[in-house]
Amino acid sequence: MSSRTPPPRSTSRDLERYAGLFASRTKGMTSSAMRDLMAVTARPEVISLAGGLPDTSTFPPDTFAAMTGRIAEESCARALQYGPTEGLEETKRCIAEVMAAEDMHADPEDMIVTTGGQQVIDLVTKTLIDPGDVVIAEGPTYPGAVPTFSSYQAEVVQIDMDSDGMRVDLMEEVLERLDREGRKPKFIYTVPSFQNPAGVTLSVPRRKRLVEVAHERELLVLEDNPYGLLRYEGAPNPPLYSLDGGVFVMYLGTFSKILSPGIRLGWVVAPPPVLEKINLGKQGTDLCTSTLSQLMVSAYFEESRWRDYVESLTDIYRTRRDTMLDALADHFPPQAEWTRPGGGLFIWATLPDFIDTTDLLARALRENVAFVPGEAAYLDGRGRSSMRLNFSGCDEEDIREGIRRIGEVVTEQVALYGTLTGETSRQSLPHDGAQAVVSPQPAPESGGADVLPLPGRAERERRATP
Amino acid sequence: MSSRTPPPRSTSRDLERYAGLFASRTKGMTSSAMRDLMAVTARPEVISLAGGLPDTSTFPPDTFAAMTGRIAEESCARALQYGPTEGLEETKRCIAEVMAAEDMHADPEDMIVTTGGQQVIDLVTKTLIDPGDVVIAEGPTYPGAVPTFSSYQAEVVQIDMDSDGMRVDLMEEVLERLDREGRKPKFIYTVPSFQNPAGVTLSVPRRKRLVEVAHERELLVLEDNPYGLLRYEGAPNPPLYSLDGGVFVMYLGTFSKILSPGIRLGWVVAPPPVLEKINLGKQGTDLCTSTLSQLMVSAYFEESRWRDYVESLTDIYRTRRDTMLDALADHFPPQAEWTRPGGGLFIWATLPDFIDTTDLLARALRENVAFVPGEAAYLDGRGRSSMRLNFSGCDEEDIREGIRRIGEVVTEQVALYGTLTGETSRQSLPHDGAQAVVSPQPAPESGGADVLPLPGRAERERRATP
Numbered sequence: 051m052s053s054r055t056p057p058p059r060s061t062s063r064d065l066e067r068y069a070g071l072f073a074s075r076t077k078g079m080t081s082s083a084m085r086d087l088m089a090v091t092a093r094p095e096v097i098s099l100a101g102g103l104p105d106t107s108t109f110p111p112d113t114f115a116a117m118t119g120r121i122a123e124e125s126c127a128r129a130l131q132y133g134p135t136e137g138l139e140e141t142k143r144c145i146a147e148v149m150a151a152e153d154m155h156a157d158p159e160d161m162i163v164t165t166g167g168q169q170v171i172d173l174v175t176k177t178l179i180d181p182g183d184v185v186i187a188e189g190p191t192y193p194g195a196v197p198t199f200s201s202y203q204a205e206v207v208q209i210d211m212d213s214d215g216m217r218v219d220l221m222e223e224v225l226e227r228l229d230r231e232g233r234k235p236k237f238i239y240t241v242p243s244f245q246n247p248a249g250v251t252l253s254v255p256r257r258k259r260l261v262e263v264a265h266e267r268e269l270l271v272l273e274d275n276p277y278g279l280l281r282y283e284g285a286p287n288p289p290l291y292s293l294d295g296g297v298f299v300m301y302l303g304t305f306s307k308i309l310s311p312g313i314r315l316g317w318v319v320a321p322p323p324v325l326e327k328i329n330l331g332k333q334g335t336d337l338c339t340s341t342l343s344q345l346m347v348s349a350y351f352e353e354s355r356w357r358d359y360v361e362s363l364t365d366i367y368r369t370r371r372d373t374m375l376d377a378l379a380d381h382f383p384p385q386a387e388w389t390r391p392g393g394g395l396f397i398w399a400t401l402p403d404f405i406d407t408t409d410l411l412a413r414a415l416r417e418n419v420a421f422v423p424g425e426a427a428y429l430d431g432r433g434r435s436s437m438r439l440n441f442s443g444c445d446e447e448d449i450r451e452g453i454r455r456i457g458e459v460v461t462e463q464v465a466l467y468g469t470l471t472g473e474t475s476r477q478s479l480p481h482d483g484a485q486a487v488v489s490p491q492p493a494p495e496s497g498g499a500d501v502l503p504l505p506g507r508a509e510r511e512r513r514a515t516p
Numbered sequence: 517m518s519s520r521t522p523p524p525r526s527t528s529r530d531l532e533r534y535a536g537l538f539a540s541r542t543k544g545m546t547s548s549a550m551r552d553l554m555a556v557t558a559r560p561e562v563i564s565l566a567g568g569l570p571d572t573s574t575f576p577p578d579t580f581a582a583m584t585g586r587i588a589e590e591s592c593a594r595a596l597q598y599g600p601t602e603g604l605e606e607t608k609r610c611i612a613e614v615m616a617a618e619d620m621h622a623d624p625e626d627m628i629v630t631t632g633g634q635q636v637i638d639l640v641t642k643t644l645i646d647p648g649d650v651v652i653a654e655g656p657t658y659p660g661a662v663p664t665f666s667s668y669q670a671e672v673v674q675i676d677m678d679s680d681g682m683r684v685d686l687m688e689e690v691l692e693r694l695d696r697e698g699r700k701p702k703f704i705y706t707v708p709s710f711q712n713p714a715g716v717t718l719s720v721p722r723r724k725r726l727v728e729v730a731h732e733r734e735l736l737v738l739e740d741n742p743y744g745l746l747r748y749e750g751a752p753n754p755p756l757y758s759l760d761g762g763v764f765v766m767y768l769g770t771f772s773k774i775l776s777p778g779i780r781l782g783w784v785v786a787p788p789p790v791l792e793k794i795n796l797g798k799q800g801t802d803l804c805t806s807t808l809s810q811l812m813v814s815a816y817f818e819e820s821r822w823r824d825y826v827e828s829l830t831d832i833y834r835t836r837r838d839t840m841l842d843a844l845a846d847h848f849p850p851q852a853e854w855t856r857p858g859g860g861l862f863i864w865a866t867l868p869d870f871i872d873t874t875d876l877l878a879r880a881l882r883e884n885v886a887f888v889p890g891e892a893a894y895l896d897g898r899g900r901s902s903m904r905l906n907f908s909g910c911d912e913e914d915i916r917e918g919i920r921r922i923g924e925v926v927t928e929q930v931a932l933y934g935t936l937t938g939e940t941s942r943q944s945l946p947h948d949g950a951q952a953v954v955s956p957q958p959a960p961e962s963g964g965a966d967v968l969p970l971p972g973r974a975e976r977e978r979r980a981t982p
Contacts, residue, residue, distance in 0.1 A: 068789045071702055071736060073646045073668075079796040092600070106596035114592045118584030126580045130572035130776035134558070165631050165780070165802045172801045176667070180539045198800035201642070202539075236537055270537060310596035312807035314631070323534045330545040334664035335638045336631045340806050341778035 075181075078200035091420045097452035100420040102194075102246060102395055103443035104307050108366060109359070117349040125345055133341040135333050137163025137317070141344040144351040145317050148303060151357065152278050154292045156301070156319045162328055163339045167276055167304035167316035171195050173335070174237065174272050174300060174318070175202045177327040184228060184235040188216045190398065190427030190436070192246045192274065195239060199429065206429045207235070213389070215252030216240060218259045225267060237270040237300075242290060244277040244394025247427050247438035251392060254287055261290055264298040270324070274302045277394035279360050282368035284392055296321065305347055307395070308360050313343035367395070367442050370449055374441040377450045381457030383464050388439075395442040400424075400435060401460055404467050407437045410459060419455040541647075544666035557886045563918035566886040568660075568712060568861055569909035570773050574832060575825070583815040591811055599807040601799050603629025603783070607810040610817040611783050614769060617823065618744050620758045622767070622785045628794055629805045633742055633770035633782035637661050639801070640703065640738050640766060640784070641668045643793040650694060650701040654682045656864065656893030656902070658712045658740065661705060665895065672895045673701070679855070681718030682706060684725045691733060703736040703766075708756060710743040710860025713893050713904035717858060720753055727756055730764040736790070740768045743860035745826050748834035750858055757785065766790065771813055773861070774826050779809035833861070833908050836915055840907040843916045847923025849930050854905075861908040866890075867926055869901045870933050876903075876925060885921040 091098035121129050142158035149156050164170050171194070179185065181203035187195065189208030199206050207228075209221045221238070228234065240260070242252035252260070264271050273290040291301040296319060304316035318328060332338075350356060374397060378388055388399040401407065407423040414420060424436030437456075441449055557564035587595050608624035615622050630636050637660070645651065647669035653661070655674030665672050673694075675687045687704070694700065704726070708718035718726070730737050739756040757767040762785060770782035784794060798804075816822060840863060844854055854865040867873065873889040880886060890902030903922075907915055 067734065068736070068787060071644055071790075072793060073642065073644055073649070073702075075646075076643060076793050076796070079793065079800070101598065103598060107593040109592065109596055111588050111592040114596070115585065115588035118588060119581060122577050122581035122584060126575065126577040127573040128778070130575055130580070130778040132567065132569060132777045165806075168803045169801060176539065177542060178537055178539055180541075183539070194799075194803065197796060201797065201800045236539075268533065270534070310808075311598045312594070312596040314802060314804075314806045321534060324537075327538060327542050327545065330542070330663060331667065333660075334545070334667045335635060335801065336780060337634045337660065338780075340631075340780045340809060342776075342809065342812070343806060346808070 075201050075203055078203055079197055090415060093418075096415070096418045096420055097444060097448045097455070098420045099439045099441070099444065099449070099452050099456075100422050101443055102440055104311065104363070104395070105366065105442055106310060106312065108363060109310065113350070113353060113355070116353065117346055120349045120352070121342070121345050129342045129345045131341060133338045133344065135162070135329055135338050137161065137339055138341070138344045138348070140348040141315075142317075144347050145303065147351065148279075148305075148308070148356075149291075149301075149319075152275075152286065152289055152292075154289055154301070156291075156296065160296065160322065160325060161317050161319050162325060162332060163344060164316045164318060164332065165336055165339050166311070166314040167274065167302050167306060168194060168198070169332070169335070170302040170316055170318040171198050171239070171272070171274070173328045173331045174302075174320075174324075175199060175204065176331045177324060178236040178270070179204045184233055186221060186224065186235045186238040188240055188245060188248070190247050190424060190433050190438075191239065191429075192241055193422060193426040193438070195274075196426065196429055204236075208428060208430065208432075211245070211248055211250055213250055215242060215245065215250050215256055216260075218256045218263070221260075222263060225263070225269075234267070235269060237272050238264070239272045239274065240290070241274045241276075243275055243287060244280065244391050244396075246277070246394065247396050247422065247424075248398040249389040249391030249394060249396045250398075251287060257287060257290055257293060261293045261299065264294065269298060271299045272302060273299050276302075276304045276307045279308055280364055280367060280395070281393040282364060282371060282391075291319065300324065308356065308363070309347065309350060313346055314340065315343045315347060370441040370444070370446060371397070373446040373449045374439065374453060377453035378457075381454045383457070383461050385464060386460065395440050397439045397441060398424075399437050399439055401437070402464060402467070403435045405460065405463050406434050408434065410437075410463065413459045413462075414456055417455040417459060419452045421456060541667050541669055544669055545663055556881060559884075562881070562884045562886055563910060563914045563921070564886045565905045565907070565910065565915070565918050565922075566888050567909055568906055570777065570829070570861070571832065571908055572776060572778065574829060575776065579816070579819060579821070582819065583812055586815045586818070587808070587811050595808045595811045597807060599804045599810065601628070601795055601804050603627065603805055604807070604810045604814070606814040607781075608783075610813050611769065613817065614745075614771075614774070614822075615757075615767075615785075618741075618752065618755055618758075620755055620767070622757075622762065626762065626788060626791060627783050627785050628791060628798060629810060630782045630784060630798065631802055631805050632777070632780040633740065633768050633772060634660055634664070635798070635801070636768040636782055636784040637664050637705070637738070637740070639794045639797045640768075640786075640790075641665060641670065642797045643790060644702040644736070645670045650699055652687060652690065652701045652704040654706055654711060654714070656713050656890060656899050656904075657705065657895075658707055659888060659892040659904070661740075662892065662895055670702075674894060674896065674898075677711070677714055677716055679716055681708060681711065681716050681722055682726075684722045684729070687726075688729060691729070691735075700733075701735060703738050704730070705738045705740065706756070707740045707742075709741055709753060710746065710857050710862075712743070712860065713862050713888065713890075714864040715855040715857030715860060715862045716864075717753060723753060723756055723759060727759045727765065730760065735764060737765045738768060739765050742768075742770045742773045745774055746830055746833060746861070747859040748830060748837060748857075762787065774822065774829070775813065775816060779812055780806065781809045781813060836907040836910070836912060837863070839912040839915045840905065840919060843919035844923075847920045849923070849927050851930060852926065861906050863905045863907060864890075864902060865905055866902045868930060868933070871926065871929050872900050873903045874900065876929065879925045879928075880922055883921040883925060885918045887922060 091100055141163050142161050175198055179202040183204055185199055185204045185206045187206050187208050189210050207224055209216050290299045300320040302318055385402045388397050408425055411423050422438040424433030427433050557566055607629050608627050641664055645668040649670055651665055651670045651672045653672050653674050655676050673690055675682050756765045766786040768784055851868045854863050874891055877889050888904040890899030893899050
């Protein structure tokens, strides 16, 4: 730099200088609530019921050492090298084994191994969505999918759920309306089993109907199934993929919940023409998935104890779920409702609609406890009186204490509202206060399933003027 | 499926069914040549000079075992768990140490640890590029960036290079022209040291001028520096990042070439407002970078021998480069030209313009040898008589044999052209046949630097009617 001195370092912190350069997609890019919370919840004094964290302390360090020892001995150079974009053959064989455990039969040629399940959502959206295109999703939906859909400027239509999962009848009404507008969704995104965040499971009749609708209307479906094997009671429901045979249903799987999220290993099974585009997208994104992680999985499967580990997780998480359900009954006020998941990692609790859970979180963090505010699971501002509670990442003592602390701040808010309005808060409730209980067994389609208690627009406006 | 039977599995292979669903960005998404080649070059009988593969067999399995043993003992549960999107603090400290080895001083707060360097290119493009926005890049450019830029529908203007790297004077002319059209590039993408694929290095005066231009015009620069520490002779040139101080220069680094590409670990340093958007993009893409990979790096750095390993790589690759240069002189016809890189992994060879290296590759593969056709390094169809040759991934014997085989098919093509046209091929050359030799020492700016021998449009049209 002969004649010019570079500006001082601090000028790089000047937002104005760069703001004009950002792509328009960045306007819709917001932070996933869970990610933001991670910094706070990393503090040891905080009990976090926020993350979707499995308890990796349950994994035997000896097994880890055996796996990596095997790699060091047999395939060190390979573990450190680039691999094919679509993934290693031996890793795909492990994936086929995991899918077979849920009665799915996928051809390794129709798979791509990905950098976690999250990358599948990203690559499928990249492949299919132009700005303004429609995605159908559950309401509430996986909070981690919200920023992804936003970054591709998708229009997301969220379908209400009840204790039998997504209301497929309401979805059909939406499809009819879109049809009249000359629009067709690019895909339907669903977590049918032990849904994140609601904890509910799509019933068998609805699964069949959803697949039928996909065929009738030639609609792609992205089935996200991280929790299918984490079932705490009852018989399994067939995955959409097995009902459809892989014609319209794309399947997203992950090792995050049955082995480790830290190795970032997921996969997608999709029809070949779609898979080819996903592969191209992945090339441009990260070339290939970590070879080390892929070999970790195949070394693990050679130990032949992966089903035992999943079973041990199932026992641990079942107990934690029961602990959380008991604690909710003990510490949450009678106006609160919550789901009773038959598997997975999450309970969805809904409070009286005058409580804003994003505001509540600030109070909860002062008490050193965290949850995910329900708003994070919607793209349209709904969910503001709900919260997602995770029961897999903490031990029973922390679950009880965490729920006790949240219950305390909720109870305070309920009392405060009563004082301010002169009403008993119970009278202001739009719901009857009964808990929405999810049947752990797949229930037959019934007209009696309640829509999850979620505030509508009118209720939100009401809440704005207390 | 009560009344309907799902269509047979094979219908999922029907392209027509899905074609209408693809996003318009997929039209520009083409496969990176290296990725396509990987399937072929995985065959053991093929000598591949195509990949950008470091030789991971040089890494001591004992060290690998020590690293993973340490993780198993000290941080197994953490290695298997999600981490913060921006990366682990201890990994960032290792990154700061690598950057300091090239005299750069970056604040860990200004870094994000990424899934390989490729993800940086993807996330920066995602953050900055709307369809039709301009990116300035070198011509030829990193072939792996080509599909990324295409997937965001960027308009890429490629600036010719000579033995002193990108012609910054030509870049300024392009900026002037764009300015007259009322357009401004969103960023300049450059690999200043031991460029991929050309092997040339940007001279110090051009580095200074490039940073000056960035400041004068308030232009962001993405400096991609995977090879800076793989220097085989001469003194290092200052990175653009250290000249600029991180105001307009974003820095891309990677562990792929100094430790392992298989762990997929890279990083970006960028001004905070840009970094924040990159972080949001990464959340939606893969949540966080493999914790296992990050802890591998920090365990490796605690062994305190990373500089020794880089030095050993430098010795090995220097010898391989020399072997390849000798083999080229022995086996390539006198009409061919090539660069003489002072570091990195690649030599760029240019053949008479009547030879199409994409066609030539098919012949070469029949002889069980592979290279990357030059076309892969351009977005505009140029580079068709050039090739990228990698000298890091094979031992000396394979390098000699590989170059001998390629030389043979090239010589055949030259002879065939002479027979068909009645000309001696030498007379048809637009160049003088002299080798473009890269000075290993940073040379002062001179008017005598030759533009890399790349065919222009007129030449390509000529070649189409032999």
